[in-house]
Amino acid sequence: MTFGGEFREGLKLSFMALMANKARAVLTMLGIIIGIISVTLMGAAIEGLTRAFNNSIASIGADVLYVQKWPWMDTSGEWWKFRNRKDLEIDYAEKIKRDATLLAAVAPVVGRLGTLKYQNITANNVQVEGTTSDFMYVSKMEFTDGRFFTYEESRGNRPVAVIGSDVADQLFPNREPVGQKLKVNGLSFRVIGVRSKEGSFMGMFSLDNVVIIPMGQFQDIYGKHFHPSIEARVADPSDMDNAREELRGIMRKIRGLSPLQSDDFSINQQDLLTRAFDRIAGIIGGVGLFVTALSLFVGGIGIMNIMFVSVTERTKEIGIRKALGAKRRTILVQFLIESSLICLGGGLLGLAFSYPLSMLVDKFLPTSMPFSIAITGILISLLVGLVSGLIPAMRASKLDPVEALRYE
Amino acid sequence: MRVIELVKVNKVYDMGAEVQVQALKEISLSIERGEYVAIMGPSGSGKTTLMNILGCLDTPTSGLYLFDGVNVSDMDDNELAKIRNQGIGFVFQTFNLIPRSDALHNVELPLIYSGVPASERKDRAKKTLEMVGLGERVHHKPNELSGGQRQRVAIARALINNPSIILADEPTGNLDSKTGDEIMLFLEELYKKGNTIILVTHEEYIAEHAKRIIRIRDGGIESDLPIAKNGKVKSPQVMEKVQV
Numbered sequence: 001m002t003f004g005g006e007f008r009e010g011l012k013l014s015f016m017a018l019m020a021n022k023a024r025a026v027l028t029m030l031g032i033i034i035g036i037i038s039v040t041l042m043g044a045a046i047e048g049l050t051r052a053f054n055n056s057i058a059s060i061g062a063d064v065l066y067v068q069k070w071p072w073m074d075t076s077g078e079w080w081k082f083r084n085r086k087d088l089e090i091d092y093a094e095k096i097k098r099d100a101t102l103l104a105a106v107a108p109v110v111g112r113l114g115t116l117k118y119q120n121i122t123a124n125n126v127q128v129e130g131t132t133s134d135f136m137y138v139s140k141m142e143f144t145d146g147r148f149f150t151y152e153e154s155r156g157n158r159p160v161a162v163i164g165s166d167v168a169d170q171l172f173p174n175r176e177p178v179g180q181k182l183k184v185n186g187l188s189f190r191v192i193g194v195r196s197k198e199g200s201f202m203g204m205f206s207l208d209n210v211v212i213i214p215m216g217q218f219q220d221i222y223g224k225h226f227h228p229s230i231e232a233r234v235a236d237p238s239d240m241d242n243a244r245e246e247l248r249g250i251m252r253k254i255r256g257l258s259p260l261q262s263d264d265f266s267i268n269q270q271d272l273l274t275r276a277f278d279r280i281a282g283i284i285g286g287v288g289l290f291v292t293a294l295s296l297f298v299g300g301i302g303i304m305n306i307m308f309v310s311v312t313e314r315t316k317e318i319g320i321r322k323a324l325g326a327k328r329r330t331i332l333v334q335f336l337i338e339s340s341l342i343c344l345g346g347g348l349l350g351l352a353f354s355y356p357l358s359m360l361v362d363k364f365l366p367t368s369m370p371f372s373i374a375i376t377g378i379l380i381s382l383l384v385g386l387v388s389g390l391i392p393a394m395r396a397s398k399l400d401p402v403e404a405l406r407y408e
Numbered sequence: 409m410r411v412i413e414l415v416k417v418n419k420v421y422d423m424g425a426e427v428q429v430q431a432l433k434e435i436s437l438s439i440e441r442g443e444y445v446a447i448m449g450p451s452g453s454g455k456t457t458l459m460n461i462l463g464c465l466d467t468p469t470s471g472l473y474l475f476d477g478v479n480v481s482d483m484d485d486n487e488l489a490k491i492r493n494q495g496i497g498f499v500f501q502t503f504n505l506i507p508r509s510d511a512l513h514n515v516e517l518p519l520i521y522s523g524v525p526a527s528e529r530k531d532r533a534k535k536t537l538e539m540v541g542l543g544e545r546v547h548h549k550p551n552e553l554s555g556g557q558r559q560r561v562a563i564a565r566a567l568i569n570n571p572s573i574i575l576a577d578e579p580t581g582n583l584d585s586k587t588g589d590e591i592m593l594f595l596e597e598l599y600k601k602g603n604t605i606i607l608v609t610h611e612e613y614i615a616e617h618a619k620r621i622i623r624i625r626d627g628g629i630e631s632d633l634p635i636a637k638n639g640k641v642k643s644p645q646v647m648e649k650v651q652v
């Protein structure tokens with residue numbers, strides 16, 4: 001008998017056997033269904049988080065160093081040490097700019113939430129940022145319309161503003177924003193540029209709900225007590241380490257630290273976040289893998305159990321088939337197909353559940369289910385079917401025809 | 409031509425703890441193509457054991473078994489499966505049909521295992537079912553058929569691969585006497601068409617349909633005699649049965 005014929009016959013028989021016991025088949029599938037849901041959702045969550053992270057992290061330039069009071073990632077756990085640090089001052093930026101040789105641009109940035117008004121439209125909780133003209137070069141800003149403010153406008157504290165795309169949509173739904181006058185906490189500004197859309201950070205807050213104004217204007221509105229973070233773009237991205245060391249030296253000089261004193265500031269960079277994210281994704285993945293493996297294992301045991309029952313129930317039938325000329329392999333294939341079909345069914349059902357579930361989860365956490373994860377799920381369920389069906393199928397194939405025929 | 413030749417065949421069952429049951433003792437017999445043989449004997453005499461060996465479901469502990477001139481005594485599982493598939497047609501007392509499959513699929517099974525393509529398979533299975541008078545019942549499941557009809561499906565299944573022998577183990581054991589007679593007439597017809605039939609029974613009047621009776625007792629052959637066309641061997645039980 002050819003293998004193809006055996007396979008077709010096995011498929012037909014298994015299908016009939018499963019149809020004859022639908023409830024049992026579905027109950028048996030449950031373990032696999034849960035396993036596949038967890039494997040695909042886990043995969044989708046990690047995939048989605050990674051994508052969202054990579055998109056978001058792009059807003060933090062890979063070649064930008066951030067001088068700040070707090071480190072982004074603290075592994076020491078001694079947060080109070082950072083709390084007691086001195087705040088940064090706006091004029092550090094000028095000093096750094098003067099001394100640095102490995103930095104292309106340096107800008108201080110302060111920010112807080114404020115209220116914007118245009119005619120009778122109000123936008124609350126907009127991020128208002130004050131900075132210098134250098135910020136344009138630090139952040140490699142792009143525009144859909146207009147431009148950033150110039151050195152003269154920045155130096156001369158001109159009432160000009162660059163707005164993010166969300167602000168543009170909200171305040172100027174059917175009007176060109178550039179040239180219009182808007183009010184930031186009551187003070188009037190002329191819009192000179194609209195920044196290109198940057199998206200959201202990890203799906204949590206929009207990076208486009210922002211207005212950027214010269215530092216002096218910011219201080220006129222909110223006062224001088226704001227402490228900036230200082231952002232610096234390195235001249236040569238392949239030489240981040242030396243640039244950071246240079247920046248650190250300049251900062252230590254500004255702060256007047258003796259060689260024995262440790263830094264009283266932090267220099268942050270994208271790399272820190274990437275590494276932290278990789279670690280977290282690794283942990284999530286590891287835990288997910290464990291949970292998934294466990295549920296698939298339990299599911300597999302369930303399948304094995306039901307296959308043993310199925311073999312026992314059909315002992316007589318196996319005897320009859322052997323009497324009629326079925327070879328060991330024929331019987332083996334038949335039962336393997338049956339267990340694989342159960343698992344495949346479980347896998348497909350699992351996918352049918354996890355796809356809409358991933359849409360739901362996407363509302364809270366960025367999730368994405370690529371085709372490869374679906375295929376992986378199917379392959380895993382097939383594998384579980386083959387592995388857990390193997391021992392029962394071997395038992396069936398090795399049954400002695402005389403004994404099997406006598407079984408009632 | 410010889411279809412079956414047994415030479416000094418023994419079958420010993422090991423019951424553990426050095427207890428052995430000798431189910432067959434030094435059985436030697438041969439059966440020619442086209443014969444109709446009944447195997448008789450009291451309960452526990454070894455009929456089924458002999459049947460299993462003749463049917464290649466089991467192998468002898470010692471001795472030689474030639475089937476169609478081929479030594480099958482030391483064949484492995486797969487080789488025996490092939491002999492069963494192409495050389496032997498089984499008819500069992502309990503019919504042994506696959507309950508979930510319809511008559512057609514049951515009859516198709518031996519052809520499936522010998523790799524006959526689907527369309528030819530269905531054709532042949534239908535024709536054979538028509539031959540046993542079940543042309544109208546091809547899509548009935550076993551539980552939708554009467555006992556006699558089930559046994560006829562089983563006979564169709566036994567015939568489908570044109571086997572060298574048909575082995576019938578108490579084929580009428582689960583049927584009322586009228587239906588049993590129909591089945592016996594059917595086997596008679598097959599015999600007349602040239603089939604080789606080996607029948608196991610403990611009923612004399614069933615055995616009388618055969619042309620030769622092999623009687624066994626305690627695992628050995630007690631007698632092996634042809635039945636004359638007119639001179640029927642009659643026993644008291646048979647008389648009663650006939651009078652009913």
Ligand SMILES: Nc1ncnc2c1ncn2[C@@H]1O[C@H](COP(=O)(O)OP(=O)(O)OP(=O)(O)O)[C@@H](O)[C@H]1O
Nearest residue numbers: 421429430431449450451452453454455456457458
């Ligand atoms: N699998 C087995 N293991 C051990 N002993 C067995 C086995 N099968 C049969 N026997 C023994 O072999 C002997 C012959 O058994 P067998 O089934 O061939 O008898 P039988 O003639 O078919 O009887 P019946 O008419 O009751 O069916 C018996 O003594 C039986 O107990």
Ligand SMILES: [Mg+2]
Nearest residue numbers: 452455456457
């Ligand atoms: Mg018996």
